[in-house]
Amino acid sequence: MLTDPQDHLAHQFPLEGELRPTFSGLSDFLHRVEDMIVKELAKNAKSHAFDGFDVNWEDQNETVSCKHRLQHLVAQEKGLHVTSISWSCTGSVIACAFGRVDDGDWSAEKSCVCTWNLDRRGLNPKRPNTVIDVARPVMSLSFHPTSPSLIAGGLYSGEVVVWDTNRTQDPVLAQTGMSTDAHREPVYQVAWVPGQRRGEMLVLSAGSGGRVLLWTVDGGSLVLSAGYALVRQQVPHNSSLSKGRGSSNVGVTSLALSPWDSDTFLVGSEGGLVLKCSFSAQELAAAPPDGESVALRAPAQFSFSPRGGPVHSLHYSPFHRNLFVSVGTDGLARLHSLLQPDPLLSLRVSDSYLFGVRWSPTRPLVFAAATGQGLVQIFDLGRKSLRPAATMDQLTSGQPAYCMEFNPCQTDLLAVGNADGSVNIWHLSTELTEQGHRETAQLEQLANEVAE
């Protein structure tokens, strides 16, 4: 939220108006130093003395390297894929969810959630520190933003669960169960969002049934607090949309929360839609009531130009409030401004599907994309060439890389979850993580360009 700095000060530190008598000598002081300061400022503005001068405070890391290759043999033997990964808020623990991403009825497949503490001595990459058995495939995972032991997960069956890894007996803290409020279809995204009360966090879940639901933890249950339903007829038609046939539900395959505006979120759908939504939307959803305890609302407010296939991943830029990137099965990474339907930039990343995209947490112009060929491509929008700045092979023999997350504390670590059941922890080079001098300005320039 931008506030005019002048307004702030007129209040406490008056620039105009009366000078209190206690500032005696202030005028003399300024008189004494003014010339010197103006001279120094002018010299500094003209000086080329420091051109190209860089200081190395940190150890320079020249290369990108794979630090750990984490595997859970039991899950790998069953041919389970890593569907989702999440770092704990302390950055020490990485959790991964096992499930299946390909077609077929996997609803009866038993699966698990594993965690590894990378900071603990004696780390065994083949032996997770925690293994939580789950009766059904887990499709999405999210660590609590402040409690390092709580993890929310979305299951193939539509259930949403919160586990507490500190509990030794039964790690399930709360769950939706199979109530009438719960999703009936796989939950592809879970996240924690702040609630109304101070310190309260709600679990957000979104799935292919077209529902986006908010849950509160109440005893051993997740209780529905608010809900949204995405229905085709209520999708804004501010861009040309092909009216596809089939279910009127808009199946959600990806969701991104805005770090800038707590009311806004983005949704990517199975049909290729990318929608800007609002938590405070009032309009009721045109979905037939199905015994839900809360009236579902229609959240979509704006449609971006649709993609040719499911939108697998969306991410808001941490450095610009109007920018986000989206990827899907068309192999393209699209850079969008929130202000217009058409993308600012479409980058061909791969001939295969793209499953994940994440902006760098430290370099405004850098983002990473995970491909169906098992590669993670890193792009630097500051470079003249549109070729990747780095390519990280996940060594999966061509199987897809499904998900990626940057470590929130050690921002040069990137975790990648793969179809072969492995999680690779990559250490990025200084070049890919250290912010350049004018990066934020360059990003601003990109954001202001109008799409052709």
Add this chain to the structure above:
Amino acid sequence: MAEVEETLKRIQSQKGVQGITIVNAEGIPIKTTLDNSSTVQYAGLIHQLVMKARSTVRDIDPQNDLTFLRIRSKKSGIMIAPDKDYFLIVIQNPSD
């Protein structure tokens, strides 16, 4: 006093100047063009730094004293003109 405001305006109009803060001998900001939270941050941190810089200079040579302090960082520069009663702190963006 109009004179003080005029002087600050002249300094503010120099190329690349992002903000000006004046703190008193106790490190309390008394005039600023920055927002409140930045002002408070700069005032406290810079005051401590100036006192340390000054004692460094005087420890090396008790007949010497600090006259000016300039910090250059990747993203900006901070210039400090110290005095017995006040410090003038100016933040400037580097030349491109």
